[in-house]
Amino acid sequence: MVTKYLDVPQRKWGVVVVLDYDVEYEYRDLRAIMMSFGLLDEERIEKSMRILSEPNTGMTISNNDLCMSVIFISDATDAGEWWDTSLHEIYHVSNAIIDYYGVPYESEGAAYLMGYLTKEFIEQVGEPCYD
Numbered sequence: 001m002v003t004k005y006l007d008v009p010q011r012k013w014g015v016v017v018v019l020d021y022d023v024e025y026e027y028r029d030l031r032a033i034m035m036s037f038g039l040l041d042e043e044r045i046e047k048s049m050r051i052l053s054e055p056n057t058g059m060t061i062s063n064n065d066l067c068m069s070v071i072f073i074s075d076a077t078d079a080g081e082w083w084d085t086s087l088h089e090i091y092h093v094s095n096a097i098i099d100y101y102g103v104p105y106e107s108e109g110a111a112y113l114m115g116y117l118t119k120e121f122i123e124q125v126g127e128p129c130y131d
Helices: 027-036 042-052 079-101 108-125
Strands: 002-008 013-019 058-063 068-073
Touching: 002 108, 013 027, 013 079, 013 108, 027 042, 027 068, 042 058, 058 079, 068 079, 079 108
Parallel strands: 013 068
Antiparallel strands: 002 013, 058 068
């Protein structure tokens, strides 16, 4: 399992990105991360694990009390699928931050935030993980 950290200093928000994991072997670690971000319902955790064990999937959990999000991204079948999933999850993080700080969705601030998160993701996470 690989974890990377993205910082959003303008909005005092942190993002942990979890990738290159094996649900079967790292189940306890993944579960602990989910729970630390507030996903406490065992049924939802089990459903999340089933989803994340498939290629081309992802999930985001945001916690307003922590001012943080965690993004899980499974391995992908190709680079295009990996970027599709990654950008989808970045969108969810962007929305969580926008909601928390009351930034208007159609504003330049919201657009710049999405761009900033994407740039940080590329710099910190790097190349796609695919088979």
